[in-house]
Amino acid sequence: MKVLRTPTEIHAWRDSVRPGGGTVGLVPTMGSLHAGHVSLLAEARRANDLVVMSLFVNPTQFGSRDDLSKYPRNERGDLEVATEAGVDVVYAPTPDLVYPAGFSSRVEVRELTEVLEGDDRGRGPEHFAGVTTVVAKLFNAIDPDRAYFGRKDAQQAAVIKRMVTDLEFRQEVVVLPTVRETDGLALSSRNSRLSPAERERALALSAGLFEAERVAETAGIDAGLTAGRRVLTDAGIEPEYFELRDPDTLEPIAEGARGPAMIVVAARVGGVRLIDNVLIETNQPARSIR
Numbered sequence: 487m488k489v490l491r492t493p494t495e496i497h498a499w500r501d502s503v504r505p506g507g508g509t510v511g512l513v514p515t516m517g518s519l520h521a522g523h524v525s526l527l528a529e530a531r532r533a534n535d536l537v538v539m540s541l542f543v544n545p546t547q548f549g550s551r552d553d554l555s556k557y558p559r560n561e562r563g564d565l566e567v568a569t570e571a572g573v574d575v576v577y578a579p580t581p582d583l584v585y586p587a588g589f590s591s592r593v594e595v596r597e598l599t600e601v602l603e604g605d606d607r608g609r610g611p612e613h614f615a616g617v618t619t620v621v622a623k624l625f626n627a628i629d630p631d632r633a634y635f636g637r638k639d640a641q642q643a644a645v646i647k648r649m650v651t652d653l654e655f656r657q658e659v660v661v662l663p664t665v666r667e668t669d670g671l672a673l674s675s676r677n678s679r680l681s682p683a684e685r686e687r688a689l690a691l692s693a694g695l696f697e698a699e700r701v702a703e704t705a706g707i708d709a710g711l712t713a714g715r716r717v718l719t720d721a722g723i724e725p726e727y728f729e730l731r732d733p734d735t736l737e738p739i740a741e742g743a744r745g746p747a748m749i750v751v752a753a754r755v756g757g758v759r760l761i762d763n764v765l766i767e768t769n770q771p772a773r774s775i776r
């Protein structure tokens with residue numbers, strides 16, 4: 487496995503594998519790898535001739551509330567996980583190479599980034615502009631055939647798909663299911679900041695989503711959402727949102743609508759803001775399409 491640390495090196499590597507060098511799959515990560523990342527790497531490995539994993543804690547997607555210096559880092563462990571997953575190239579540049587002096591461009595998707603995580607209580611549109619700018623740079627630098635993202639960050643996936651469509655990026659965006667602990671908690675690098683008691687309470691997010699899904703199957707969406715919200719409030723958690731949204735447009739979906747939809751939740755547990763979601767089919771009766 488190669489570890490490349492500069493744009494010049496990754497460009498040279500990309501040039502060396504074309505033409506006819508096979509397909510390239512990219513898995514963008516900020517490191518602190520867990521089984522969620524590994525599932526993306528496994529699918530990238532299965533579907534492509536070459537796999538690149540980027541490892542870059544992107545400063546521009548952190549707001550004042552989300553402390554960059556507190557983000558967990560473990561490059562040595564991450565390189566071991568990447569080797570084990572059969573990654574061909576890890577691209578791990580430093581911030582000064584991604585954003586050199588004079589850097590002044592940005593890629594911004596509007597509307598989709600102004601709701602849910604993009605509102606005042608969430609991470610804000612600036613967060614998503616940081617994500618889309620760095621993903622656009624990675625797409626240009628690595629020129630992968632496919633790029634892999636987790637459904638766990640459903641809004642991020644919708645925003646990246648929009649960027650790819652709008653700006654005619656030629657990458658195929660693949661969105662894969664959320665990997666969970668056996669008790670339901672969605673894996674996240676933020677989970678390491680939960681105390682044991684907070685981790686127990688955090689289970690209410692996934693439990694609430696599953697309860698909403700279960701009740702919606704027989705009693706409809708509104709009853710499902712009410713039942714799901716109650717699981718959170720019973721655990722002493724006031725969700726910032728717990729709603730049914732269109733997976734692509736992120737627009738609210740009302741009772742009686744048809745087609746795929748997702749129930750999305752965000753809540754603070756202690757000092758940690760957590761998000762999760764489940765995909766459902768709203769055709770009557772609603773049923774899980776996880």
Ligand code: AMP
Pocket residue numbers: 514515516517521522523525526634635636637638639662663664665666672673674675
């Ligand atoms: P991050 O390193 O947190 O930026 O995440 C890198 C990628 O892993 C993103 O596409 C995330 O959506 C994805 N990811 C994070 N957690 C999970 C999970 N529990 N299951 C599946 N994918 C995940």
